[in-house]
Amino acid sequence: MPDQDSEHAVIIRLRAAGSVFAEDEARLLLEAADTGRDLDSLVQQRAAGVPIEHLLGWVEFAGMRLRVTPGVFVPRKRTELLADTALHPPGRPPRTSGTVVELCCGAGAVSAALAAALDPLELHAADIDPHAVRCAATNLPAHAQVHEGDLAAPLPESLRGHVDVLVANAPYVPSGAVRSMPPEAREHEPLVALDGGDDGLDLQRRVVALAPRWLAPGGDLLVEVADHQAHLLCRAVAAAGLEPEIVRSAEIEATAVVGHAAWS
Numbered sequence: 001m002p003d004q005d006s007e008h009a010v011i012i013r014l015r016a017a018g019s020v021f022a023e024d025e026a027r028l029l030l031e032a033a034d035t036g037r038d039l040d041s042l043v044q045q046r047a048a049g050v051p052i053e054h055l056l057g058w059v060e061f062a063g064m065r066l067r068v069t070p071g072v073f074v075p076r077k078r079t080e081l082l083a084d085t086a087l088h089p090p091g092r093p094p095r096t097s098g099t100v101v102e103l104c105c106g107a108g109a110v111s112a113a114l115a116a117a118l119d120p121l122e123l124h125a126a127d128i129d130p131h132a133v134r135c136a137a138t139n140l141p142a143h144a145q146v147h148e149g150d151l152a153a154p155l156p157e158s159l160r161g162h163v164d165v166l167v168a169n170a171p172y173v174p175s176g177a178v179r180s181m182p183p184e185a186r187e188h189e190p191l192v193a194l195d196g197g198d199d200g201l202d203l204q205r206r207v208v209a210l211a212p213r214w215l216a217p218g219g220d221l222l223v224e225v226a227d228h229q230a231h232l233l234c235r236a237v238a239a240a241g242l243e244p245e246i247v248r249s250a251e252i253e254a255t256a257v258v259g260h261a262a263w264s
Contacts, residue, residue: 006030010043017047025052032056049183062113072135073193075109078254079169082222083113085247085256086165089220097121098164101214103151103207104128106193108136108144110167115141126154129190151203152210163214167222170203172196172229201229201236204257208236211259215242221259233257 007026014022025046032055033039042055053059053074059066061075062083068074088094097120102111105125115123123144125136133148140146147154171194178186178195185194196202204223211221221242225233230246234257237244242259249255 006036006039010039013043013047019046028052028056049187051184051188054188059107059109061109062116064112064116066107066109066112066139067135068107069131069135070188071131071190072129073106073132073189075107075169078249078252079109079224080113080252081247081249081254081256082110082167082169082224083117084249085222085258086110086114086167086220087117089260090245090247090258092218095164099159099162099216100124100165100167101152101155101159101163102126103166103168104170104193104203105136105146106132106169108139108146110169111136111144112139114165114167115144124155124159126152129192131190132193151206152214155214160214162216164216164219165222166207166211166214166219168204168207169224170196170207172200172204172225174198174200199229199232200226201233204229204233205236208233208240208242208259212241212261215261217261217264219261221261223257223259225255225257227255230255230257 007030010026011022014025019025029042033042046052051074053068054070059068059075062080097118099122100114102125105127108125111123111125126147127133128150130148133146137146173194173196175195234244237259245258247256247258
């Protein structure tokens with residue numbers, strides 16, 4: 001373990017590289033390093049813009065420590081709103097069980113949070129990126145099924161009409177804005193997990209369009225968006241025959257659109 005006296009030097013290096021959380025990151029890197037050489041390598045990579053979660057191999061999400069590997073989208077704190085809303089759907093009783101599908105699952109963060117809270121639970125997660133699929137499989141319980149493919153294409157047909165929660169944190173950054181994202185995102189996370197098309201909602205519209213075929217009566221679709229996109233997506237949700245609702249959290253600066261399926 002490197003000498004703790006080196007913490008101050010690490011903080012200085014990280015601050016010089018532009019880290020706004022230099023003290024916290026220095027502590028984490030010191031804990032992760034076995035030797036001084038390891039520490040120097042970690043600090044050098046972080047200063048070069050490699051996400052600290054990729055260096056540590058984990059990310060904290062909803063009180064859990066989830067594995068996240070290089071090349072996989074790093075779950076953000078704001079996405080916890082999707083899990084919280086799935087468990088406490090607005091205007092409805094808290095959810096205690098059910099069948100859950102997470103599309104564009106990445107590391108499987110939302111699925112993992114719901115798996116920890118719902119029982120019994122049938123759980124499916126899917127992503128088009130094979131690296132994400134492998135990462136999600138390490139974060140989810142053994143009974144979960146993780147599928148590789150485009151949106152709902154790889155899901156078993158038996159799920160049609162039986163999904164209680166269909167959740168998606170699909171990319172919603174407009175194509176023209178990707179170049180202005182922080183380097184650690186645009187250079188180290190997959191473009192497929194960032195680029196949402198001309199207005200950022202290409203994937204969200206596709207998810208909304210397919211949702212009615214998969215949702216059970218009374219089921220919920222939950223999609224993360226930027227706040228300024230919410231009303232636009234609500235129109236697509238209503239056009240698909242679902243009841244739209246916007247959910248926000250000022251605390252974590254998050255916005256989600258919910259589509260409620262009617263009860264039979």
